[in-house]
Amino acid sequence: MPAPKDALQALTQTAAAANKKLPKPLSADLHDKLKQYLRDNPTISKVGLIEFFSGQHDGCAKASVKASFELLTVMGGRAGRGKKQMWQLRDDV
Numbered sequence: 001m002p003a004p005k006d007a008l009q010a011l012t013q014t015a016a017a018a019n020k021k022l023p024k025p026l027s028a029d030l031h032d033k034l035k036q037y038l039r040d041n042p043t044i045s046k047v048g049l050i051e052f053f054s055g056q057h058d059g060c061a062k063a064s065v066k067a068s069f070e071l072l073t074v075m076g077g078r079a080g081r082g083k084k085q086m087w088q089l090r091d092d093v
Helices: 007-018 028-040 046-056 062-072
Strands: 073-075 087-089
Touching (some): 028 046, 028 062, 028 087, 046 062, 062 073
Antiparallel strands (some): 073 087
16 A cells, blocks of 8 residues: 555545454353353463364354453463463453
8 A cells, every 4th residue: 555645645544444344252152161261271372262262163253252352351460480471351351
């Protein structure tokens, strides 16, 4: 995409990029299964979780798993040197 020639064109392109369709989070039952999986596997990597969970549930898009994962979790602190970080469920979900 070429660089815009004026400010109005730049704003229009930015607004169009912002209006892209965002992935839809998982359904309520899959949402609960994802929460339980996170409780059982708090040290799994984000990519590993998305790949595994979407592979285990037919018709479950990776973008939806990622959207739900980002809504549900925060990265927890380490318990000491050399310890893995752990995913924690948000208190407000």
